[in-house]
Amino acid sequence: MKRESDLDVVAPDEVGTEAPIVEKVYDITGHTKHPLSSLLINPDVFTFEEKAQQEKVLVVARSHWVTNVGWILTAILMFLAPSFLNLIPLSSDIATRYKILGGFLWFLVTFAFVFERFLSWYFDVIVITDKRVIDIDFDNLLSKKFAQANILMIQDLTFKVTGFAQTMFNFGDVFVQTAAEVPQLTLERVPQPQKIIMVLQMLKEELGGKNVK
């Protein structure tokens, strides 16, 4: 019986039905762990506006989840702040209507803060397809940055893992040197940067080999 799932969370039922290049990516990175994972491998439900029709999305990477810990802790404190209002002297003198309005506004602002930070993490993605590597960044409503590098134009791949958090949680920056107009693409705070590099190297060999043939 064919099992249907929107995300590739486990190995496919029928081994060998994926394209060889996808199987090679699985061999390097493993499979997607869960839908909010920082690393999505061969996602079924992911696409982007500039994607070509025959182009296949192989890897989608977001900043490692640990980069969100700061704002999550801030949000928890913001959420709990109203419960400490009684500790402030004279707070009982504040009229109830101000407390109602102030409390509602405070939770709305907290929600907006959490939502904006989540959007900033969720929509800043690095996409590796079978043709190119793409960095999509949204700074705000009016600012979108789209940078890409053709896999065959990649000349050099390096990565950098610095500091306690990056070493502990294995994330860092990947630098993609290309022979194109944009000489370097920086993929920031990606999880498992060494595996990202291995995937890009494998793709370069595969596509380079196909071109030679």
Next chain:
Amino acid sequence: MLNNVDNYLLIIEKIIGVLAAIVYAFFALIVVKQVQTMSKNVKDIFNPLLIVFAYAHLIGALVLIFLALTVL
């Protein structure tokens, strides 16, 4: 005399409160637009949920205007 001053202050307070709530509602509208634009560019499994959250936030902002009008 003092009563009149109190009344004026309350009116001013209400006007400021409502104006601030309206400004916040504009911000909430921008957030909805932001999520729609982002969702158009990058399509993933949680996009519909994020759009729902954005609209819920906008509704919350409209409720804030209502509260400012009635409570203040």
